[in-house]
Amino acid sequence: DTPWTDVAGEDEVPAEDVAGFQVEGRDLALYKVDGSIFATDNTCTHGHARLCDGFLDGYEIECPLHQGKFDVRDGRGTCAPITADLRSYPVRIEGGRVFLQLG
Numbered sequence: 612d613t614p615w616t617d618v619a620g621e622d623e624v625p626a627e628d629v630a631g632f633q634v635e636g637r638d639l640a641l642y643k644v645d646g647s648i649f650a651t652d653n654t655c656t657h658g659h660a661r662l663c664d665g666f667l668d669g670y671e672i673e674c675p676l677h678q679g680k681f682d683v684r685d686g687r688g689t690c691a692p693i694t695a696d697l698r699s700y701p702v703r704i705e706g707g708r709v710f711l712q713l714g
């Protein structure tokens with residue numbers, strides 16, 4: 612079984628926004644939309660930009676560099692210039708903490 616990794620406090624993720632967290636050598640982006648938390652890699656698949664510096668609109672994160680977009684629920688690239696999807700991670704909330712299956 613893939614272990615669950617404690618990544619952040621639930622309240623460290625701002626509502627309707629994105630924040631970056633570095634855990635076990637990975638750069639991760641956590642999003643909170645309508646009270647639910649989603650997690651993806653934080654580095655854009657198109658270039659060297661961090662999505663935590665981008666703009667979250669509903670379930671869509673817009674990259675700050677060339678305005679590519681991803682669906683934060685599954686990491687799917689939703690518009691040009693994105694050609695590769697973002698990795699997303701299963702999320703579990705327990706005791707006010709956010710756990711991810713990093714794999």
Ligand code: FES
Pocket residue numbers: 655656657658659660674675676677678679680692693
């Ligand atoms: Fe993200 Fe180009 S680096 S869209």
